[in-house]
Amino acid sequence: MEVNSINPASPATRPMQSAKKLLFIAHAPSENTKRMAEAVIAGATNSDIANVNVRCLAPLETQPDDIISANAIIIGTTENLGYMAGLIKDVFDRCYYPCLEKTQGMPFAFYVRAGHDGTGTRRAIESITTGLRWRLVQEPLICRGEFKEEFIAQCENLGLTMAASLEAGII
Numbered sequence: 565m566e567v568n569s570i571n572p573a574s575p576a577t578r579p580m581q582s583a584k585k586l587l588f589i590a591h592a593p594s595e596n597t598k599r600m601a602e603a604v605i606a607g608a609t610n611s612d613i614a615n616v617n618v619r620c621l622a623p624l625e626t627q628p629d630d631i632i633s634a635n636a637i638i639i640g641t642t643e644n645l646g647y648m649a650g651l652i653k654d655v656f657d658r659c660y661y662p663c664l665e666k667t668q669g670m671p672f673a674f675y676v677r678a679g680h681d682g683t684g685t686r687r688a689i690e691s692i693t694t695g696l697r698w699r700l701v702q703e704p705l706i707c708r709g710e711f712k713e714e715f716i717a718q719c720e721n722l723g724l725t726m727a728a729s730l731e732a733g734i735i
């Protein structure tokens with residue numbers, strides 16, 4: 565018999581769930597992309613969200629254990645020469661095999677800041693993460709063309725949605 569399904573503990577006696585970990589790997593080489601990364605963090609750390617621990621790392625700081633210990637991931641990259649930024653590719657190069665058996669099903673989302681395209685980066689990230697068997701839980705956000713203020717709101721919404729979904733247990 566599942567005792568908890570008949571007589572659930574009251575909120576006061578229910579054990580505190582440990583905070584879920586949202587890892588944000590942010591490549592932000594320009595003023596605009598820094599603002600976009602800050603917007604993701606602002607959304608993910610919205611005061612309405614409890615029990616989600618948000619950690620932002622630069623690509624070079626990101627180690628396999630950071631990914632393995634996360635409950636969900638956001639990746640932010642520029643598009644350079646038709647592909648994801650080299651530093652984001654380096655994260656995958658270093659972390660792919662150490663993570664492969666340990667992060668299957670990882671919920672993730674990503675955004676691309678692309679001066680004029682973004683499709684090569686989107687395709688590459690989707691391909692590598694398919695190999696990792698990660699789960700893309702939001703439509704990729706491609707911030708294309710001349711910089712627009714709406715990119716900031718879109719990034720904030722991305723961070724907020726990921727953190728809220730993690731908190732709600734729906735990703």
Ligand SMILES: Cc1cc2nc3c(=O)[nH]c(=O)nc-3n(C[C@H](O)[C@H](O)[C@H](O)COP(=O)(O)O)c2cc1C
Nearest residue numbers: 594596642643644645646677678679680681682711
């Ligand atoms: C060397 C270099 C290569 C680039 N290649 C591409 C590209 O292939 N596709 C694209 O959409 N944008 C490309 N861009 C534009 C960058 O994605 C864009 O400048 C970057 O995301 C920073 O955005 P910001 O200018 O709004 O700060 C390139 C930029 C540089 C410096």
